[in-house]
Amino acid sequence: MNIHPTAIVSEKAKLEEEVEVGPYAVIADGVKIGRRTKIYSHAHILEQTTIGDDCQVHIGAVLGHLPQIRKGTASFGRLIIGQRNIFREYATVHRSSRDGEATIIGNDNYFMAFSHIAHDCRIGSYITICNGTLIAGHAEVCDNAFISGNVTVHQFCRIGKLSMVAGLSRVAKDVPPYMLVKGDSIVWAVNSVGLRRANFSVHSRSQIKAAFKLLYKSGLNVRQAVEELQKKFDSCEIKHLIDFILHSRRGICGYKSPAFWERIRLGAAAIRRRKIPAYQLFQGNQKRQKSGNLKCSER
Incomplete structure (x- = not known):
């Protein structure tokens, strides 16, 4: 010593x-x-x-x-x-x-x-x-998770296996395994980079991506999506995902809202056209909604 x-x-x-x-x-x-x-x-x-x-x-x-x-x-x-x-x-x-x-x-x-x-x-x-x-x-953080800087995780939340949480995010619900979470408890995509680095096969990665689409893009609620996952997949990775969801006490993170990000996209386009400061982004969107179309002089 x-x-x-x-x-x-x-x-x-x-x-x-x-x-x-x-x-x-x-x-x-x-x-x-x-x-x-x-x-x-x-x-x-x-x-x-x-x-x-x-x-x-x-x-x-x-x-x-x-x-x-x-x-x-x-x-x-x-x-x-x-x-x-x-x-x-x-x-x-x-x-x-x-x-x-x-x-x-x-x-x-x-x-x-x-x-x-x-x-x-x-x-x-x-x-x-x-x-x-x-x-x-x-809180519980499962194996091979990656949590970026200045993230806050609420009490009793679980961070799933091989998931990634982006910097400055707030986690108030359970993060499903293999997913990428960003912002306010929002799932954005599959953590593809993490899966490749963990040497997941192409077949396993494709199954996880298919499960992600069924869970978040099919229009089904969580219970219905889990039932479909149980019918269509029998791999150990998907079984682990299903088990994680079924044992969630706080509920799992939701998917990003297309309507919200469409507003962001339109606002960014307005910034480029009008060269207005970024802090006026949402104010510009509100004006557009009230007045209909922009005046010719503002385009």
């Missing part, structure tokens, strides 16, 4: 071989840290936290602190972290709000700077969570 003299390490903490602890890091009572894990300067590993082998906890990261809840509780649960996870600068992960339970993080995940994982979350493996993303309590 290589522990800097200024680090504060509890005698009740258990550190395995080849652990490195940087200057001014704090490791509290009951912490367990696996082999070859590196704790950088000013990081805090707090009570009831277990970290697996080959992890990295960078400058200022805080793992296992008290959950951010108003109710007063005498004791809280644990934080369990698997192997080969990377927590970059000032990332925060809170332990469970319930005695005897745990916030759980799998293996091979990457948490970028200022990302936050709240109490009682379930984070799978091979997940990337980018800078400034906030995941609220009891």
